[in-house]
Amino acid sequence: MAKAEKKPTTSTVGAPQSPGKRHASARREVIRILIADDHTVVRDGLVGIVRQEQDMDVVAEAGDGRQAVELWKEHRPDVTLMDLRMPGLDGVNAIYAIRAAEPKARIIVLTTFDGDEDIYRGMRAGARSYLLKDVRREELFQCIREVHAGRTFIPPAIAAKLAERLSAEELSPREMEVLRLLAEGKPNKLIGAGLAITEVTVKSHVQSLFRKLNVLSRTEAIAVANRRGLLHL
Numbered sequence: 001m002a003k004a005e006k007k008p009t010t011s012t013v014g015a016p017q018s019p020g021k022r023h024a025s026a027r028r029e030v031i032r033i034l035i036a037d038d039h040t041v042v043r044d045g046l047v048g049i050v051r052q053e054q055d056m057d058v059v060a061e062a063g064d065g066r067q068a069v070e071l072w073k074e075h076r077p078d079v080t081l082m083d084l085r086m087p088g089l090d091g092v093n094a095i096y097a098i099r100a101a102e103p104k105a106r107i108i109v110l111t112t113f114d115g116d117e118d119i120y121r122g123m124r125a126g127a128r129s130y131l132l133k134d135v136r137r138e139e140l141f142q143c144i145r146e147v148h149a150g151r152t153f154i155p156p157a158i159a160a161k162l163a164e165r166l167s168a169e170e171l172s173p174r175e176m177e178v179l180r181l182l183a184e185g186k187p188n189k190l191i192g193a194g195l196a197i198t199e200v201t202v203k204s205h206v207q208s209l210f211r212k213l214n215v216l217s218r219t220e221a222i223a224v225a226n227r228r229g230l231l232h233l
Helices: 019-027 040-050 065-075 091-101 116-125 137-148 156-167 173-183 188-195 199-213 218-228
Strands: 031-036 056-062 079-082 107-111 129-132
Touching: 031 040, 031 065, 031 137, 040 056, 040 137, 056 065, 065 079, 065 091, 079 091, 079 137, 091 107, 091 116, 107 116, 107 137, 116 129, 116 156, 129 137, 129 156, 173 188, 173 199, 173 218, 188 199, 199 218
Parallel strands: 031 056, 031 079, 079 107, 107 129
Antiparallel strands: none
């Protein structure tokens, strides 16, 4: 008996399809996928499991956000799996750049970061779904098919965090600056000097931060900000 033909491991688009693959494509539309992740091992793993599905193929791979945008424009994939933190251009800004070229682009954030601010930024940029990298492969495949069909796919745990973020008060740009300096361990006097504002004004911003984050101390404020993803924006 002849061995089953192995799927190609390259990311070349437009290469001639084997008769077997053309036959499979005729029965079921193949979803063309771009994978963007700066970790080679993770990216290789995703390519491997995606290509196990008869109705999916990886047409391009990107190791950073800028490359993701360039490859998206070149290959116009049906669905993009986008990591959130990548060098050069992060996932959120890559999503904005892709959707500037095509507002209907179908993008799934696939990341290790589950802070409510991360989720909010990803969805606000235009992602159709937000998944964590420990997702079961069956749920990943379901998500890809749902997003390809034009639907939004939000797991319950992600939806709960997004709802929590939407109900929270927005930190002002100045409050974000104060928060970052607090996280660096700077006292009010040095924060004021760094931002060219008075120490009294710094105290007012700190009090506002405490109220909006629902905390009582600097240590708690930094812990909450880290958990929500505010400090790595």
